[in-house]
Amino acid sequence: MDFSRFNAAEQAQLNRVIEKKQMQDFMRMYSSLVDRCFNSCINDFTSKAIGSKESTCLTNCADKFIKHSERVGTRFAEYNAESHTSQQ
Amino acid sequence: MSPGGVDHEKIEGAVIELDMMTDVFNRMVATCASKCLSQRYAEGDLTKGESVCIDRCVGKFIEANKVIGEKLRESGGGLNPGGI
Numbered sequence: 001m002d003f004s005r006f007n008a009a010e011q012a013q014l015n016r017v018i019e020k021k022q023m024q025d026f027m028r029m030y031s032s033l034v035d036r037c038f039n040s041c042i043n044d045f046t047s048k049a050i051g052s053k054e055s056t057c058l059t060n061c062a063d064k065f066i067k068h069s070e071r072v073g074t075r076f077a078e079y080n081a082e083s084h085t086s087q088q
Numbered sequence: 089m090s091p092g093g094v095d096h097e098k099i100e101g102a103v104i105e106l107d108m109m110t111d112v113f114n115r116m117v118a119t120c121a122s123k124c125l126s127q128r129y130a131e132g133d134l135t136k137g138e139s140v141c142i143d144r145c146v147g148k149f150i151e152a153n154k155v156i157g158e159k160l161r162e163s164g165g166g167l168n169p170g171g172i
Contacts, residue, residue: 006102009094017103025110032118040127063132068125068142069117071134075146076113 029069037061112153120145 003011041057042050050058124141125134134142 003102006098007093010099013094013099014102017099018106021106021110025114028114036121037129040129057129060129060132064125064129064134065121067132067134068121068138071139071142072117072120072146073113075143076116076150079146079150 033062033065036065116146116149119149 003014006014037058041054041061044051044054120142124138124145126138
């Protein structure tokens, strides 16, 4: 987003809001990642501990999902930049 | 508004816009993950196929947003989704 139309005091306030939202977003991402990876990787309850296969699956799942959301973010930013320049 | 003062309405507008973008992004991440990512998790990297799928999924999701937004504006249901 373009913040150049805001003065210093407004930018400071916006930054505080953004920081809070980033924290919330991180927590949301954390719990949704646990849900997603737990559901696809952990199906065997014959033992209490997470096995090595399950552990690899969890790591791969988290790795993959983080890369996924980064890629979506990059593409999303590209589309936004495009529509921004075409509006001007 | 004096220079150096804070225009609360302007801030509120920016926060609403930010929330909307975040919402679109989060839904896009969830939707494209369920449509593109294999559930096997044999590796931590995105495969070639998954990457291509994600790129197209994002493009189509944004396109779909525009199409639906236009329809809603046309029907003028009092809503102005504003697009992205």
